[in-house]
Amino acid sequence: MHAIKSFLQDTPEAALFLCLALGYAIGKIRIWKLSLGGVAGTLIVAIFVGMAGHITVNEQVKNIAFALFIFTLGYISGPTFFASLNRKSLKYGTFTVVEVASVLAITAAATVIMKLDPGTAAGLLAGGATESAAVGTATDAIARLDRPAHEISELQANVGTAYSISYICGLIVVVLLSSQVFPIIMRVNLRDEAEKLWKQLGGGSDDAEGQVPAAPDLIGRAFQVERVAGRTVAAVTADLGGHLTVERILRGGKVIAVADDLTLRAGDQVLVVGPRAAMVPAEGAIGPEIVPGKDLETTLEVDQVVLDHRQDKSSTLGDLERKLGNRLYVTGVVREDKELPLRPSMPVQRGDTLRLTGAKSDLAKTVPALGYRLDPTVKADIIYISLGVALGFLIGKIVVPVGSIPMTLGTGGGCLLSGLMFGWFRSRNPEIGQYAPAAADVIKTLGLSVFIAVVGLTSGPQAVDLVRKFGWGLPIAGVLMTAVPACISLAVAWKVMKLPAPLALGAITGQQCSTPGITAVQQVAGNATPLMSYTIVYALSNVALPLLGPIAVAMTEALS
Numbered sequence: 001m002h003a004i005k006s007f008l009q010d011t012p013e014a015a016l017f018l019c020l021a022l023g024y025a026i027g028k029i030r031i032w033k034l035s036l037g038g039v040a041g042t043l044i045v046a047i048f049v050g051m052a053g054h055i056t057v058n059e060q061v062k063n064i065a066f067a068l069f070i071f072t073l074g075y076i077s078g079p080t081f082f083a084s085l086n087r088k089s090l091k092y093g094t095f096t097v098v099e100v101a102s103v104l105a106i107t108a109a110a111t112v113i114m115k116l117d118p119g120t121a122a123g124l125l126a127g128g129a130t131e132s133a134a135v136g137t138a139t140d141a142i143a144r145l146d147r148p149a150h151e152i153s154e155l156q157a158n159v160g161t162a163y164s165i166s167y168i169c170g171l172i173v174v175v176l177l178s179s180q181v182f183p184i185i186m187r188v189n190l191r192d193e194a195e196k197l198w199k200q201l202g203g204g205s206d207d208a209e210g211q212v213p214a215a216p217d218l219i220g221r222a223f224q225v226e227r228v229a230g231r232t233v234a235a236v237t238a239d240l241g242g243h244l245t246v247e248r249i250l251r252g253g254k255v256i257a258v259a260d261d262l263t264l265r266a267g268d269q270v271l272v273v274g275p276r277a278a279m280v281p282a283e284g285a286i287g288p289e290i291v292p293g294k295d296l297e298t299t300l301e302v303d304q305v306v307l308d309h310r311q312d313k314s315s316t317l318g319d320l321e322r323k324l325g326n327r328l329y330v331t332g333v334v335r336e337d338k339e340l341p342l343r344p345s346m347p348v349q350r351g352d353t354l355r356l357t358g359a360k361s362d363l364a365k366t367v368p369a370l371g372y373r374l375d376p377t378v379k380a381d382i383i384y385i386s387l388g389v390a391l392g393f394l395i396g397k398i399v400v401p402v403g404s405i406p407m408t409l410g411t412g413g414g415c416l417l418s419g420l421m422f423g424w425f426r427s428r429n430p431e432i433g434q435y436a437p438a439a440a441d442v443i444k445t446l447g448l449s450v451f452i453a454v455v456g457l458t459s460g461p462q463a464v465d466l467v468r469k470f471g472w473g474l475p476i477a478g479v480l481m482t483a484v485p486a487c488i489s490l491a492v493a494w495k496v497m498k499l500p501a502p503l504a505l506g507a508i509t510g511q512q513c514s515t516p517g518i519t520a521v522q523q524v525a526g527n528a529t530p531l532m533s534y535t536i537v538y539a540l541s542n543v544a545l546p547l548l549g550p551i552a553v554a555m556t557e558a559l560s
Contacts, residue, residue: 046456069447073421079351127166128481318344510537
C-alpha cells in the first residue's frame with residue numbers, strides 16, 4: 001500500500017488518469033434511474049484518492065484543461081444560443097432567469113445562516129445547479145481574491161468538496177421531481193400527454209397504417225415498367241404520393257439520364273428510392289419488382305449540414321422538407337448534441353445539424369442554400385481554435401474593480417465568451433474554423449474531466465474537515481438549490497405559460513442543464529418531445545450558469 005501511495009505521489013499524472021478510469025467506471029453504475037455520470041464519479045474518486053495520498057498536480061494542467069472545455073462549450077453553443085435570441089424562443093429564457101435568481105438567493109441565504117466561505121458557497125451553487133463549469137469559474141475568481149496563498153488554496157479545495165456533496169443531492173432531486181413527482185402534481189399521464197403532443201406536431205402512432213414517417217427508413221427497389229408505360233417520370237412519382245424518387249433508368253441495357261419529363265417505356269428497368277411506407281404500393285403501380293443488375297445499382301450519400309439559413313428561411317421541418325422535394329430526405333436533426341423528434345411542425349433554427357440523404361448531385365446543388373457541409377476529413381481547425389482559446393485567456397485578464405472586489409471573467413468566463421463569438425462567427429463563415437461535433441465532444445468531455453480530477457485531488461485533504469464543519473447543512477442546501485427553482489418553474493410553465501407537460505418538464509431539466517434529468521423524462525414520456533423545450537433552455541442556461549461562479553464568490557465576500 002505504501003508503494004502504491006509513493007508511486008502516485010511521485011507520478012501525479014498516473015493518479016490523474018487512474019481517477020478518470022475509476023470515476024467513469026463508477027459513473028456508469030445505475031441504481032434505479034440514477035447514475036452519477038463520469039464527471040461526478042471522477043470527482044468523488046479523486047477526492048478519496050487525494051485524501052489518501054496528498055497528491056499535487058501542476059496548476060497549469062487544471063487551467064489548460066478547463067480553458068479547452070469552456071471554450072468548446074461556448075463554441076458548440078454559439079450558433080444555437082444566438083439563434084434562440086428571438087421572440088418565440090426567448091419566452092423560454094424565463095426558466096433560465098428563474099434558475100439564476102433562485103440559486104443566487106439560496107446561496108446568499110445559506111451563506112448568512114451557515115456562515116459559508118466563498119469556496120463552499122460557490123461549490124454549493126455549482127452542485128445544486130448541476131453545472132460543473134461553475135466550479136472552474138469560481139476557483140478562478142477565488143485565485144484573484146486578496147487573501148494569503150494558503151487561504152486561497154483552501155477555499156479552492158472547498159469548491160470541489162461542496163460541489164460533490166451538492167451535486168449528488170441535485171442529481172437525485174431533479175430526476176425524481178421531473179420524471180416522477182411533477183407529473184403526479186400536474187395530474188397527467190406523461191406518456192399520454194407526450195403521445196398527444198407528438199400527434200399535434202404532425203406525427204402519429206408508429207403503427208398507424210398509411211402514414212409516412214418524417215424520418216423515413218430509406219430503401220431502394222428495382223421494377224420493370226409495365227403499367228406506367230407512356231407516362232412521364234414526374235407523373236408516376238406524383239401518383240405515388242410524391243415521396244419516391246426515380247434514381248436510375250435502364251433502357252435496352254443502357255443507362256439513360258433521368259428527367260421529370262422523360263416518358264417511360266414498357267420494359268424499362270427503374271431504380272426507385274424512398275421511405276419504406278411509400279414503397280409499398282410501387283410494385284402494383286409500376287410493374288413487377290426485379291433483382292437489380294450492376295448497371296441499375298446506385299448509392300445514396302449522407303451529408304451532415306449545419307443550418308444557417310443563408311438562402312432558405314424555413315421555420316419548421318415540414319417547410320424544409322417541402323422545399324427539398326422528393327429527391328432529398330431529412331433523416332436526422334441534432335441540436336446541442338441531442339437528436340430531435342422529426343415531425344413536420346418541429347421548429348428548425350440556425351445551428352441545427354441536419355442529416356440529409358440523397359444523390360451526390362442533388363446534395364451538391366441543395367446544401368449551399370441551407371448552410372455548410374461538415375467535411376468528414378477535417379476534425380478540428382487547430383489554428384482557429386487555438387486563437388480562440390488565446391483570446392479567451394486575454395479577455396479573462398481584464399479586471400474591473402467593484403468597490404474592494406476585483407470583478408473579472410477570469411479564464412472560464414473569458415474562454416466561454418470567446419467560444420461563443422468564435423462559434424457564431426464560424427456559422428457565418430463556414431469555410432474556416434471547422435470543429436467536428438465528435439472531436440468537440442471528446443475535447444469538451446476530456447477537458448472537464450481532467451479539470452474535475454485535479455480539483456478533487458486538491459480537495460481531498462480538506463474534505464473531512466469541511467463535512468465536519470457544516471454537517472447536514474450542505475446536503476439540505478443542495479436539495480433546496482435544485483428543488484426550489486424547479487418548483488417555481490413548474491408553476492410558471494403549468495399555470496402561467498400553459499405549456500404541455502412534456503415541454504414544461506423538458507424546460508425544467510434544461511434550466512439545470514441536466515442530461516440525466518432529460519433522459520429520465522424521455523424514458524417516461526416514451527418519445528423525444530421534451531427535447532424541443534430542453535434544447536432551447538439548455539442553450540441559454542449553459543451560457544448563464546457558468547458565469548455565476550465569480551458572482552457567488554463576490555456575493556459571499558460581501559456578505560461575510
